[in-house]
Amino acid sequence: MKPYRILVVKSLLIMLFVQIGLQANAQKEGKVAFNGYKGTYIYNLFKPASAEHPDGDVIAFRLDRKAQNESNWQALYKFSTPSNYEELKNNYQAAKNKVFEYNPTTAYTADEVWPIFKKKFNYDSLSVYLTQQPLAIAFNILLVDTTAKQNVVYQYRVIQLKRDGTEQHKYTSTPVSANDFFITNKPKSAGRKTTGDVFRIEWRAKATAQIPEVLLVKRSDGVKMPFNRILTTYNVEHRGDSIIYTIEDNQVSKDVLYQYTISPVNRFGGGAKILSDTLRVASLDQQMLIPKIFTATADSIGNNIKLNWAFIKPDYVSVVNIYRSSEYESGYKLLSSTAGYNYIDKTIIPGQKYYYYLVVVDKLGRATERGIKIYGLVHQIKQSDPPANVVVRNVNKHNVVSWTDYNNDTRGYYVYRTNEVGGDMKPITEMIYFDEKAKRNYVYTDTTSNLSPTIGYALVSENLSNTRSGFSKILYLSNPNFRVAAPVIVDFKKDGKGIYLFWQDTTVVKQIAGYNVYRKSGNSSYVKVNKTPVLGFKNTFKDEFLFNDNEVSYKITGVTNADKESEFSNEITVSTSQSVYAPNSLKSFTGKDNKSIILQWQPSQSEVAKYEIYRYVRGADPIKIAEIGAKTLTHIDATYDKGKINYYFIKTIGVNGKTSLPSAETYAGNR
Known part of the structure; x- marks a missing residue:
């Protein structure tokens, strides 16, 4: 019943990809350590190795650990790949108590795996078997730190040990702690069922967070x-x-009220953060109380919804309680109680969807959990009347529309507007929903500016069956706030010979015959750039101007046929100075003789005069150690502090004399 094995196989494949990456760069950190139910679990990504069956010069491994606030590594223990059957068998026995889940009925054993492994002493044919955590731990592919403290962030390091006692390759995990929670949505109660002595319990959650791997079940x-x-x-x-x-729980007794919770966790049982709803279950014989049929039939002519149900054992039923709500999740209230097998709901509103469920009480007084939910919907085909008593007034420079609604099945309203007498009516609002608190009287304020000289308004209502009414009477009024609207500058573009400006006309009805462009440079005043207005059907202008590295600002006005000029548009400022950027991809390497550090980088995207190289150690200020020509992309530092870690960054000096920000840092030296 558990599908988590697929997830673990997938995770193991991911680990193999991580292995390839880490072997390519032993200094790179990888996500190879995970918090778990019984400690921290770390993947050993190296090939198998032991004294009897080495991997080249490698005969063993060591697991190191350090806390985030520590600088030195602590050796936890040394280990090697099992070299014989007895060693694997003993490891497997100990591993059973270290994993989150161990199922002896589905687990592979050392007896099954050892004959395959001993043929070549590699993992090539063991991928399916090693998806099970006990075997992975037995082979020391999966390591466990049971001494990790709850509130401490650790990093782990796995190191190959050679026969001569020296280290070969190593890799480091990303930080991990017991507080790395598995974040998912809370599982909410969805249902429960008892069949004989087996409880089947169900929760449901939205799939908008992490997908759970395994579950921590408590009772x-x-x-x-x-x-x-x-x-x-x-x-x-x-x-x-x-x-x-x-x-499913089959280890239950009759007449005991059990409570269950679940917490989604990672595949090692770690990260328990979200706790489900608590579900209570008892071993009660309630099958006879569950309706085998429960239907809802809508009658649009009679304007009602008929509910029908039937039981497997109707003689045991005493009362059927019918609950109803207009929302699926909540708001249910007792509608009626009956001893029959049907009920007609005559208190519905057409277009409103109603949800129903049943709670059955048997003749012993025992009540069931709620049954399944069904819904009924009666449609209203004819149009409702449009809103009445529509009034439009200008208040504080805004048009205020008010109306009254006498319908009983209204879902909401739309306000329409036209910008000329007899013009097209267009909606200017989303649905304004029916509100009982409004007591049928509604007000909407149109805050749109720069409207035409004459404006008309009308209302449309929509009923619960999604059928809209016709327009109310259109009311026109003169716009006392009419003025020439200023355009809006929306963008600009620089090229080698000037700046392009782009703008939009914000008037509802076309009023603009042309545009004037104004410019100021630095702290000077605005001056008009164009000798004659830019034609009204255009929305772009190129300003050819010698900028000399100054900051330039622009504003635009609209001009009518009567030479009436609008107010200034928004201001847009263009920086014409040229930025200087640091070089890219700075890397450092220790020379073969350990007497120098080699720096390499990719060139800056700016026009470069030279590069300045800086170095520092922790606790000291950076010092400039070299100036390099623009075409040189490497430097050898033979004066570095050999007893400490040395940090480097580079600045670009542009041909315009400006200095970039520091590049990304790199470091090398004694670790």
């Missing part, structure tokens, strides 16, 4: 009893936009 054997972890079968299913969690 309380009574309302006031503590919760303890149980090992039981479960399923995690991604269905549509939801994650469905299902557990």
Whole structure:
């Protein structure tokens, strides 16, 4: 019932890719350490090696650890790949207690794996077997640190040990702690079912966060009893936009009220943060109370919804309680109670969707959990009346529209506007939803500026069946706030010979015959650039001007046929100075003789006069150690501090005399 094995196979393949990457660059950190239920789990990505079966000169490994606030590494333990059957068998026995989940019925054993491994002493044919954590730990592919403290961030390092006692390759994990939580959406109660002595419990969560890998399941054997972890079968299913969690528990007793919780965790059982709803289950024989049929039939002519149901054992049923809501998730209220097998709901509003569920009480007084939810919807085909008593007034330079609605099935309203008498009516609002608090009287304020000299307004209503009314009477009024609208500068573009400006006309009805462009340089005043207005159908202008590295600002005005000029548009400022950028991809290498450090970099994207190279050690200020010509992209530093880590960065000096910001740093030296 658990699909997590697929996830682990996928994760192991990912580890193999990580292995390739880390072997290519032993200094690079990788995500190879994970918090778990019984400690921190670290992947050993090297090939198998032991004294009897070495990997070249490598015969063993060492696991090191350091806390984030520490500078020195601590050796945790040395280990090697099992070289014989007894060693693998002993490792496997110990591994059973170190993993989050161990199922003896599905687990591979050392007896099955050893004959395959001993043929070549490599992992080429073991990929399926090593997806199981006990075997991965037995082969020392998966290492466990059970001494990690709860609130400490650690890094781990796996090192190859050669026969002569020296180290070969190593790699380091990214930081990991027990507080690296597995963040997912909270599993909410979805249902429960008892079949004989088996409980089947279900939770549901939105699939908008991390997809869970495994589950931490806990159970309380009574309302006031503590919760303890149980090992039981479960399923995690991604269905549509939801994650469905299902557990089955067959270790139960009758007449005990059990409580269950789940926490999604990573494949090692770590990161438990989100706790589900608590679900209570008892071994009660309620199958006879579950309706085998529950339907809703809408009657648009009679304006009602008829509910029908049937039971497997109707003689056991005492009362059927019917609950209804206009929302799926919440808001349910008791609609009626009956001892029959149907009910007609005559209190509905056409176009409103209604949800129903049943709660059944048997003749012993026991009530079921709610049943499945169904819905009914009666459509209203005819149009509703448009809003009445529409009034438009100009208040504080804005047009205020008010109206009254006498319909009982209104979903909402739309306000329409035209900018000329007899012109097209266009909606200017999204739906304004029906509000009971408004008591049928509504107000909308049109804050749009730069409207035409004459404006008309009308209202349309929409009922719950999504059918819209016709227009209310169109009301026109003169616009006392009419003025020539200023254009809006939306963009600019620089090229070698000038600056292009781009703008938009913001008037609703075309009023502009042309445009004037104004410019100021530095702290000077604005001056008009164009001798004659830019034609009204254009929205761009090129200003050819010798900028001399100055900052230039622009504003634009609109001009009517009557030579009436609008106010200034927004201001846009263009920096014409040329930036200087640092070089890219700075790297450092220790020379073969350990007497020098070699620096290499990629050229700056600017016009370069020279590069300045800086060096520092922790606790000291950076010093300039060299100036390099523009075409040189490497430098050898033979004067570095050989007892410390040396840090380097480079600045670019441009041909315009400007200096860039420091490049990204690199470091080398004694580690």
